[in-house]
Amino acid sequence: MLIRSNHGYDGNMLMYLEGDSIVHWLHASKYPPSLAYILLELGLMAIILAALIRLESVVNVCRNGPVLVYGQTALFFYLAHFGVLTVLSLVLNPDGLGQTYLTTLLVLIIFYPVCRIYPTLKWHYSRSMLRFM
Structure with missing residues (x-):
């Protein structure tokens, strides 16, 4: 100010x-x-x-809530969603705002179980490159 x-x-x-x-x-x-x-x-x-x-x-924070899950795996989600968006762009033709919202929702639904599993995988292989994502 x-x-x-x-x-x-x-x-x-x-x-x-x-x-x-x-x-x-x-x-x-x-x-x-x-x-x-x-x-x-x-x-x-x-x-x-x-x-x-x-x-x-x-507010009671849910351990498997989407905000917490995506927040803990932000870099992994950021890097991995490019591949899914590339495949979805071949299947869907996002030519309007509705299609863009549908694609975004589809990517979030696809990645939710993957992002829930990722911290366990990262912890299990703690000496791998996964610890940096």
Whole structure:
């Protein structure tokens, strides 16, 4: 807020604050990452993380819940879903938003059991390359 309130340099490279509306305050340069953009993203992540930590004590977290399963295997899911999307792009033709949502849901359903098994496999073969994913 202090950086954006300065009417000279506001953290954006060659982008000056043109007004005092909320839209102008949130207008930040992503590429190259400006100081305003980095602080905005870090601030929002800190607020969301604090809310989720507070919510965790109130809500019972399920061990096999999708958020926890995909959160524990994020890099594995990220690397492995490219192959599945390549195969699905041959079968399905995602030409619209509905097809894109269907493909996304299909990938999540396909990978849920695989991502549930992956931590056990990773623990069982602890000296393999699986420990890095």
